[in-house]
Amino acid sequence: MSGGVDSATAAARAVDAGHEVTGVHLALSSNPQSFRTGARGCCTIEDARDARRAADVIGIPFYVWDMAERFARDVVDDFVAEYAAGRTPNPCLRCNEKIKFEAVLALGFDAVCTGHYARIEDGALQRAADPGKDQSYVLAVLNADQIAHAMFPLGDTPKSLVREEARSRGLLVADKPDSHDVCFIADGDTKGFLERRLGAEPGAIVDADGAVLGTHDGTYGFTIGQRKGLRLDRPSPDGRPRYVLSIEPVANTVTVGPADALGVREITAIRPVWTGIAPPAAPVDCSVQLRAHGEVHPCTAQASGDELHIYLGDEARGVAAGQAAVLYDGDKVLGSATISAAS
């Protein structure tokens, strides 16, 4: 229970469904701030109190679980290391994989119930009924065992109705704003956060021919497809905007170019997790989503050992290594893997 409206309502629904429910708030920061700043952060002391009060209203026991050390190691350090390696990680995925669905199961609880917007049908993860809130993408890293022990009671309900329901249940968090952005970067300044962790490492911004167009303070400040904040010395010859095409941390360069150079047709991803189907021997026709809330592309996916090759039916732009490629058959999640290369 994060202290937000979704997990509180999910807990209440689990109680209604006849389950014996225990509320757990995961404290993920070893030095929690007292109060929330805007829509960012989650584990402030105020959030812990909100969760506790929701548990009181629902009538369930409640505990604060200190996961700060594990979170720092498995999520925050990993986040920093991924950026340092020129990739663009999604820490929410990592947290779901390593923290949320691992922490409490082993205590003998039968399932982890969360306020995520997703559905489980016949043991397979499905998109939520509310497409605007669907979180199946960030849950697709869960393995079959984790999904078998997960419950998402909100998956069939639009968010607006969840707020209404929370209000009618007397939950004080009914109108609390949604959380956005990276929870452990309270001021929202990812670049500043990485700079403090990694230090400045000035290098060159070049075009495809290797001509130096500007300088940067560290390759970790960039994401594939990024257009803003490049601070280039001179406009492109044709006057059209330029985008980050590739990040090479070893050479410490960022390569920029025109939008049409961003397009990719083939993606290689690693460490696949199959949950909707058995690991397929033959190529599978399906669709793929390449970032949270990103568009869906038709594709053919072929598993080979610990790699997954994805051939897109149309062109995708701004595909960043480190993000998850999640395969869907309609609304059903087939599996996911971490993008390692795109061309």
Place this chain on the structure above:
Amino acid sequence: MTTSPVVYLDHAATTPMLPEAIAAMTDELAQLGNPSSLHSAGRRARRVVEESREQLAEVFGARASEVIFTSGGTEADNLAVKGLFWARRAADERRRRILTTAVEHHAVFDSVRWLCDSQGAQANWLAVDPSGLVCADVLRAALADDPAAAAVVSIMWANNEVGAVQPVAALAAVAHEFGVPFHTDAVQAAAQLPVSFAESAADAMTVTAHKLGGPVGVGALLLSKSISPVPVLHGGGQERDIRSGTLDTPAIRAFAVAAVASAERRSLDTKRITELRDDLIRQVLHAVPDAELNGPPPGPSRLPGNAHFSFPGCEGDALLLLLDAKGIACSTGSACTAGVAEPSHVLLAMGADESRARGSLRFSLGHTTTQADVDALGAVIGEAVARARRAAAR
């Protein structure tokens, strides 16, 4: 729905109020009068406060005039540590050192840290042995090194986590060899042991009501008339101008009634609680052979109602949750921020590593504890530890 704890093994956190204290407090809540008022209603309330003060003084081996009422143990500790530091430094500005231990309750520990951070104090954190005890020679050596700079010594009578009972009289005597005032936090000791302010020779001693069967929200600093701390609270000048604020007559009445009643039943209670505690230790070690008892061995150096264990390979808060689900209330014995347990500074000071500190639980027994409570814990602790170990290994 939440299970209410049927097996309460957290008396060191707070213990059920004694029926006679509830009755006295309830009666007094219906009465009118500010003890500082001059009219008859005020005089009636004042009489209740003064009779209570005399009873408390007798129980704690002090003079009535040495009892300064406060809102509880934390306030009394703050008043003693900060007030005596400020007063001693005002008299001689070389006096900046505070001699204390690293196993104090946060009310002393954090007061000292605050004085260091913002008031120019310097702390001497006296070393404790692996069972949590400090020895008089350690204090003597620390004081002998620049005695003129010593402002105050503060060492708890009995430790709230591991139950270590310090040699308070010997420590106070050492402080006096150097002419330095000695404060002791006797919150836990006063609940379970006969404590005499006069015999301890301490200059200041903290006691509180809710650990011995009285209400939460009232305590006292016993304060020798020879020293005068700088007040923390200023106002109407109550309590010798040392602690301003309207006296809480019902709570003070109930404090005195509880202290008298708990002193009267002490010898019986202590014997019974000690036997139950020893059986609890036996049962836990039987169910979990590699559990380690923290603190001094059972005997005069350990509070009778205290049992504190480390369970290797467990997270204490996981274990607490599992026991709570079985209706057993205990404690990880450490301070909380937003309910997040930090590894106990007490265990770390005793030389435990962080994982041992995190994997520990305190069971504390009191006047309502029964053999059935101990047996209930003995029946479930083995399985709970096994589960918590599986969780930690994941």
